[in-house]
Amino acid sequence: MVETVITVSQLLKKYGDFTAVDGISFEVYAGEVFSLLGPNGAGKTTTVEILECLRTKTGGDVRVLGMDIDHQMRDIKRRIGVLPQDFNCFDLLTVRENIDYFGDMFDKRLPAEDLIKAVDLKDKEDELFKNLSGGLKQRTGVAVAMVNDPDIIFLDEPTTGLDPRARRDVWEVIRALKAKGKTVILTTHYMEEAEVLSDRVGIIDHGKFIAFGTPRDIVDKYGTGSRVIISKCDSVCIDLLKQQWPLGEYKENNVIIRLENKNALAEIIYTIDRSGGNYDQIQVTRPTLEDVFLRLTGRKIVEKGEENAQ
Amino acid sequence: MALKGEMKSFWRNKTSVFWTIAFPLLLILLFGAIFSGGGTTNVAIAVQDLNDTPASHAFLDALNHTNLVTMTMVDKNANIDQYIKDNSPTAVLIVPANFTAAFAPHAPNASAILQLRTDPTSQSTGIVMGLVGGISNQFNLQIANGGNKIVMSNSDITQKQFKFIDFFLPGVIALTSMTTTIFWMVSVMTRYRTNGIFKKLTTTPITRYEWLASQIIWQLIVVFISVTVIMLVGIVAFGMSLTLNWIAILTIILSSALFSSMGMILARYIKDEETASSAANAITFPMMFLSGIFFQLSSMPDWLQSIAHVLPLTYVGDALRDSMVYGNDAAAINNMLVVAVLAIFFFIAGVLMSKWKTE
Numbered sequence: 001m002v003e004t005v006i007t008v009s010q011l012l013k014k015y016g017d018f019t020a021v022d023g024i025s026f027e028v029y030a031g032e033v034f035s036l037l038g039p040n041g042a043g044k045t046t047t048v049e050i051l052e053c054l055r056t057k058t059g060g061d062v063r064v065l066g067m068d069i070d071h072q073m074r075d076i077k078r079r080i081g082v083l084p085q086d087f088n089c090f091d092l093l094t095v096r097e098n099i100d101y102f103g104d105m106f107d108k109r110l111p112a113e114d115l116i117k118a119v120d121l122k123d124k125e126d127e128l129f130k131n132l133s134g135g136l137k138q139r140t141g142v143a144v145a146m147v148n149d150p151d152i153i154f155l156d157e158p159t160t161g162l163d164p165r166a167r168r169d170v171w172e173v174i175r176a177l178k179a180k181g182k183t184v185i186l187t188t189h190y191m192e193e194a195e196v197l198s199d200r201v202g203i204i205d206h207g208k209f210i211a212f213g214t215p216r217d218i219v220d221k222y223g224t225g226s227r228v229i230i231s232k233c234d235s236v237c238i239d240l241l242k243q244q245w246p247l248g249e250y251k252e253n254n255v256i257i258r259l260e261n262k263n264a265l266a267e268i269i270y271t272i273d274r275s276g277g278n279y280d281q282i283q284v285t286r287p288t289l290e291d292v293f294l295r296l297t298g299r300k301i302v303e304k305g306e307e308n309a310q
Numbered sequence: 311m312a313l314k315g316e317m318k319s320f321w322r323n324k325t326s327v328f329w330t331i332a333f334p335l336l337l338i339l340l341f342g343a344i345f346s347g348g349g350t351t352n353v354a355i356a357v358q359d360l361n362d363t364p365a366s367h368a369f370l371d372a373l374n375h376t377n378l379v380t381m382t383m384v385d386k387n388a389n390i391d392q393y394i395k396d397n398s399p400t401a402v403l404i405v406p407a408n409f410t411a412a413f414a415p416h417a418p419n420a421s422a423i424l425q426l427r428t429d430p431t432s433q434s435t436g437i438v439m440g441l442v443g444g445i446s447n448q449f450n451l452q453i454a455n456g457g458n459k460i461v462m463s464n465s466d467i468t469q470k471q472f473k474f475i476d477f478f479l480p481g482v483i484a485l486t487s488m489t490t491t492i493f494w495m496v497s498v499m500t501r502y503r504t505n506g507i508f509k510k511l512t513t514t515p516i517t518r519y520e521w522l523a524s525q526i527i528w529q530l531i532v533v534f535i536s537v538t539v540i541m542l543v544g545i546v547a548f549g550m551s552l553t554l555n556w557i558a559i560l561t562i563i564l565s566s567a568l569f570s571s572m573g574m575i576l577a578r579y580i581k582d583e584e585t586a587s588s589a590a591n592a593i594t595f596p597m598m599f600l601s602g603i604f605f606q607l608s609s610m611p612d613w614l615q616s617i618a619h620v621l622p623l624t625y626v627g628d629a630l631r632d633s634m635v636y637g638n639d640a641a642a643i644n645n646m647l648v649v650a651v652l653a654i655f656f657f658i659a660g661v662l663m664s665k666w667k668t669e
Contacts, residue, residue: 054512074515082513088505092319101315105514128322144510 003030005065005152005183006051012059013046013207020046022207023060028152028185033178035186035194037289038204044187045085047204048154051185052082065151078106081150085157085187087141091130095121095140098129099147106148115143119173135166142173152183159193171197191290203293210296215289222296223287228268230255230282237277244271259284316528329493330536334486335543341482341604342475342548353438356399358384361409361422369405372445378437394427401438402427440477444636475548479540480558480630481603486536487565488597488623491529493590495573498525499664500586503577519661526570526657533566557633557642561649565626568653572622574660596621603627625649 006028013021021043028034036044049055051064053073062069064076089098096112103109116125119139124132129140138158145153155174159167167190174197177184188194194201195215203211203218211218231254233241241248241255245268248257259265265284272279320326355373359366374381384393384402394402404425412422426442502508511521537554544550554562576593580586598604600614601623610618618624629645632638 052513054509074517077513077515080513082510084506084509084513086506087510088507089510090315090319090507092322093315097315097318102510102514105516 004028005030006185007063008047008051008060009062010060011047011050011057011062013043013050013055014058020207021050021057024202024204024207024209025060026202026209026212028183030151030183031178031181032199033174033184033186033197035188035198035201036204037188037191037194037201037293039189042189042204043207044189044204045156046207048156048185048187049084052080052084052154053077054084078108078148079151081145081148081153083138083141083145083153083155083158085160087138089129089137089140089144092128094126094128095132095136095143096125098140099143102144103147108149109147110149112143112147115146118146118176119143120169133166135162135169138162138166138170139173142170142177146177150182152185153177154185156187157189158186159188159190167193191288191293195289201289203289203296205293205297211292218289218292219287222292224258224291224295226259226284226286228255228257228259228265228282228284230257230268230272230279232278232280233272234277234279237272237275237279240271240275240277241268313524313528313531316525317531320532326494330486330490330532331539333489334482334536334540337485338475338479338482338540338543339547341478342544353379353401354382354399355379355401355403355438356382356384356393356397357403357405358386358388358390358393359405360386360407361405362386363410365410366405369409369445369449372448373403373441376441376445378441400428403438403442437477440631440635444638447632447636447638447641475544475550476552476635477631478604479544479550479552480634481627482540483537483558483562484565484601484603484623484627484630485598486540487533487562487626488569489590489594490533490536491526491566491569492573492576492594493587494529494532495525495570496577496580496590497583497586499574499577500580501583504582518664522574522661522664526567529570530563530566533562537562552634555633555639557639557646558630561626561629561633561642561646564646564649564653565622568622568626568649568656571653571656571660574664575656578663597623600624601627622649622652625652 004027006026008027009025010023011021011025012019012023024043024047036047038044046055050057051062051069053069053076057069065079067076069076090101093101096116099112099115103112112125116122119142121136121139121143124136127136129137132140142153142155142158145155158174159170162170171193174184174186186194186197198215200213201211201215201218202209211222213221230237230241233253233255235253238250238253238255241257242250245257248255257264257268269282272282357370359370370381373379382399384390390402390404393399402425404427406422406424409422409424424442424446426439428438499508502511541550541552541554544552572593573590576589577586580589600610600618601621602610602618603623603626625645625648629642629649632645633642
């Protein structure tokens with residue numbers, strides 16, 4: 001039986017008339033990576049900051065590790081680790097010194113040595129924080145968040161603003177956390193990140209969940225089916241495809257066709273072959289959380305998809 | 311705990327090291343050199359003793375024994391205004407005829423008004439005022455305590471050889487305890503708030519009180535490093551004779567806490583780090599010049615003096631000068647208590663106002 005470490009019910013957060021979090025409810029299980037996914041301003045950070053005891057809620061009930069967030073703040077803070085959004089450390093302290101600075105605030109802490117190893121910063125441990133690249137700063141932040149050996153680790157947009165390579169390095173660190181049995185709560189607006197890392201995802205928009213579950217379930221439930229992308233087709237090829245699949249997207253010499261049934265792929269390939277035209281490559285893609293979000297929120301690309309459907 | 315981190319950050323920041331150590335040092339060396347001139351220059355002072363009794367003689371002897379003044383006695387029947395016109399002295403001291411009467415035990419409410427006329431443009435004005443004021447304080451104190459007023463105070467004063475640097479140095483210490491702490495608190499708190507370090511600190515079990523108190527303790531250490539440097543330079547370069555007694559030390563501690571707290575409050579209203587230092591300047595500059603830490607308050611116009619009386623730094627400077635220069639512990643303790651009350655008030659206000667938790 002899975003252990004529930006966080007219970008949120010009917011969480012409400014208002015700033016004046018503006019409702020940032022609109023009565024959401026969810027549970028987080030021990031040892032999973034749970035992601036809150038959504039665009040900027042959707043309410044992700046507000047939600048996690050309430051769980052981290054950084055903000056006060058307007059309404060609802062929240063329990064973290066069985067404790068009440070209004071009254072057992074200090075006890076909760078002892079057992080959670082937080083990488084806040086736009087994390088920063090002391091510029092003129094080294095990686096190791098920063099870890100020790102925060103480590104000293106807890107009764108029970110892990111040695112800096114182990115943490116540096118865990119985030120793979122062995123060769124940078126004596127570098128001043130200000131001289132680190134964005135990715136290394138975030139990894140230092142994860143190390144600092146782990147300093148009290150927390151049961152739950154909150155990572156608030158850990159990869160925002162990082163280049164793809166640094167992002168992947170942070171992903172590795174998150175995977176390692178999960179492997180250690182830590183519960184990780186991640187917020188991100190990178191759909192791919194949530195999809196690759198999470199056990200379960202809550203897609204949040206305007207303070208409400210619009211989809212919830214494992215990435216696979218969400219895609220299956222709300223996804224629009226797989227698609228074929230044929231790039232750099234010549235005109236002979238495009239003309240023939242247009243006749244048969246008028247609903248496809250034809251942009252310059254690239255073609256995207258949604259696969260409505262199992263035979264569709266074979267039919268498309270047959271058509272291309274028959275036309276004798278040339279193309280660069282054919283790709284089949286599964287829909288992603290990105291597609292789900294765009295479809296569910298009724299924003300730009302979904303509108304286009306609806307045009308195609310007519 | 312956190313102090314070790316602050317200490318490392320501090321030493322790695324060349325600017326903060328400069329402001330805490332090199333700046334006060336430069337200030338004493340520079341002003342010390344200007345004020346001490348040839349080193350043995352005395353202030354010429356014309357004295358008219360209208361009282362002319364052993365008591366007034368003892369008072370004037372005490373003044374003379376400081377070796378800082380050269381006294382020229384003016385006949386008690388002479389018209390002092392005419393004398394000034396004829397001789398243009400830098401300073402004139404008139405001991406009133408009721409000098410002895412005021413000290414008499416049967417007249418507790420009587421007071422003798424020493425008239426000190428000085429040239430406000432002269433650099434030595436402050437020194438003369440300080441000297442006369444100090445010796446008067448000493449006399450008053452002895453009287454208040456009912457001891458053997460004249461002899462006691464006489465010997466006390468003669469033991470102390472005042473130098474110009476002695477008057478200046480407590481002011482530099484007061485100034486350092488203010489600028490170091492205000493600048494640190496304002497810039498650090500503004501920086502930590504804007505760059506998210508406060509947010510990170512809030513995620514740990516440490517409370518606001520604990521963290522702010524740790525910052526004040528850290529500032530105390532910095533101020534005392536600074537004070538040590540100032541004292542050493544005073545002693546080594548200028549042969550200064552001042553020492554820190556417990557009142558002075560307590561005053562410095564309270565002053566550091568007071569101005570750190572003021573910095574916290576100020577930081578609350580500042581958006582970014584660039585504004586932080588100008589705001590700190592806006593607060594420290596007027597106090598630097600209006601609190602009488604470099605110039606005697608009595609040489610200022612009345613309206614400026616009344617401003618000085620509401621500035622906290624005035625009390626810090628007075629407490630330090632009273633205890634270190636004049637040895638007037640009673641007055642020093644009074645001033646120190648004012649600093650203590652202000653420190654407590656500002657610390658509480660500072661903690662309450664610098665909120666960590668965002669709405």
